[in-house]
Amino acid sequence: MPDQTDAKYATEPYLRHIMLDFRQMAEFVKEPFLVARAxxxxxxxxxxxxxxxxxxxxxxxNVGYGNPRVLEAVRKQLETLPFNPPMHGTNPRAVELATLLAEIAPGDLSTARLVDSGSEANEATFKLVRQYHRQTGNPGKYKILSRYLSYHGATGNAMSAGGVGYRKTLYEPTSVGFFHTYPPYCYRCPYEKTYPDCQVFCARTIRTTIEWEDPRSIAALIVEPISNTGGIITPPPEYLKILRQLCDEYNILLVFDEVITGFGRTGSLFAANTFEVVPDILCCGKGMSSGYAPLAAALVREPIAQAFWGPPGTEFAHGHTFAGNPVSCAAGLASIREIVERRLPENARRVGAYLVQKLEALRPLGIIGDIRGKGLMIGVELVEDPATKKPFAPEVKLGLRIGKQALANGLLIRYDPHWIAFGPPLIVSEADIDQMMAILEQSIREVLRTL
Ligand SMILES: Cc1ncc(COP(=O)(O)O)c(C=O)c1O
Incomplete structure (x- = not known):
């Protein structure tokens, strides 16, 4: 039974006291959405x-709500040690988690800088890459190259690396030293080329960007292996391998922002495994603790970590009160072990393939342009005419309307004016997908009737 005393918090006098993420509260109060349990x-x-x-x-x-193993780990840790200030040392769970991450992460990603959110993981990384180059004889390397349409977080430098203009305009000027290149958006190639004839021009042309910008000034290239913003933009198989080669050639650190793709989402433990490319730094969050407590990390390759292991003054000068919090780390340990031991990445691959099949079956509705993604990170670009890829007029906002209708009908998906996406818990079954797809199809039909 819902707690009737909570109903009052969905009213304006109470909602006047809170500002939600990226949301106009004057609109939110008209249709407040408050979740009570899961x-x-x-x-x-x-x-x-x-x-x-x-x-x-x-x-x-990623492990779903109410997971008994994660709940028990969190409860036990809360009773034993709820907080431990990282200024004075650490706790066994933090070291255990860092050790587990080194075991499961691809290649020689050996050392974790634990933080509390994806933004912080990227933020720490931008400091770390600059310090790394200073301590290894390349003090001029400070610029960060990223891509348009990317999202790396809401904080200063993470926002500056982000590639969506309207998210930044209000807060400009952004940080100095951040610049952008085009993403591998094959369905609407910014270079007006076609894969595979293009021979992955969007990756190859980054060489020119690097040369013209001056490689001696570039510290790192950060990319989401599959990016959410822009509509689950999924690169061709060669793309990340080409970025790896370019970064090696120019001594630029390759950073994967796996805040979404990490911990099984793309059908392997990390997208680095899915695309068979090891980055120099892998940032993760979200599914790391399955959301049971705030937890994120920047995982660093052994040779880079080595540059920070030495005399005083070479340490990474960075800290957060709640970094490596024992409760968060306990949640992370239990969640990661569930993901690994229950082989949830395999489930993501199998059920993800089924989801794609079901989405393909919606093509007769006449609005499906492109279906893309991997594992259980699947997006659908919506178009007025699939044959010509003609998008709907901006005011139609079909994706938004479908997403809102689906929510009204009891299904949460990701939605944007021109696309929708699925990213369910990795424990979903084919039968669950059937239920979700029934609601989605009904919602699309209802919205199409209003056009
Ligand atoms: C790819 C990516 N990076 C970074 C972030 C920021 O993470 P957080 O919201 O935990 O700060 C997000 C959040 O959605 C994300 O999707």
Whole structure:
């Protein structure tokens, strides 16, 4: 039963006291959405209405809600040691987690800088790469290259690396030393080329960007292996391998922002495994603790970590009060072990393939342009005419309307004016997908009737 006393928090006098993420509160109060509890792949709002979670919260709850192993680990840790200030040392769970990460991470990613959010993981990385180059004889390397349409977080430098203009304009000027290149958006190639004839020009041309910018000034290249913003932009198989070669050639550190793709989402433990490319730094968060507590990390390759192991003054000068928090680390350990031991990445691959099949079956509706992604990170670009790829007029905002209708019908998905996406908990079954797809199809039909 919903807690009736909570209903008052969905009213304006209370909601006046809170600012939510990227949201106009004057609009939110008209249709407040407050979630009260969750279990498995479902959650319930404060009025008791049930929803299927086709988005794992926001690509986070990889093991699903109410996982007994994670709950027990968190409860036990809360009773034993709820907090430990990282200024004075650390705790066994933090070291255990860092050791586990070194075991499961690809290649020689050996050392974890634990933080509390994906933004912080990227933020720490931008400092770390600059310091690394200073300590290894290349003090001029400070610039960070990233891509348009990317999202790396809401904080200063992470926002500057982000590639969506309107998210930054209000807060400009952004940080100095951040510049952008085009993403591998094959469906609407910014270079007006076609794969595979293009021979992955979008990756190869980064050589010119590096040369013209001056490689002696570039510290790192950061990319999401598959990026959410822009509509689950998925690179061709060679793309990340070419970036790896370029970075090696020019002594630029390659950073994968795996905040979404990490911990099984793309069908392997990391997208680095899926695309068979080891970055120099791998940033992760979200699914790391399955959202049971704030937890994120920047995982660093052994030779880079080595540059920080030495005399005083060469340490990484960075800290957060809650970094390596024992409760977060306990949640992370339990969640990661669930993901590994229950082989959830394999489930993501199998059920993800089934989801794609079901989405393909919606093509007769006449609005499916492109279906892309890997594992359980699948996006659909919506178009007015699939034959010509003609997009809907900006005011139609079909994806937004479908997403809102699906929510009204009891299904949470990711939605944007021109695309929708699924990213459910990695425990979903084919039968769960059937239920989600039934709601999605009904919602699309309802919205199409209003056009
Ligand atoms: C790819 C990517 N990087 C970084 C972030 C920022 O993570 P957080 O919201 O935990 O700060 C996000 C959040 O959605 C993300 O999707």
């Amino acid at each position: 279990d498995g792949i479902r959650f319930w709002d404060i009025h008791g209405k049930e929803y299927l979670d086709g988005l794992a919260g926001i690509f986070a709850v």
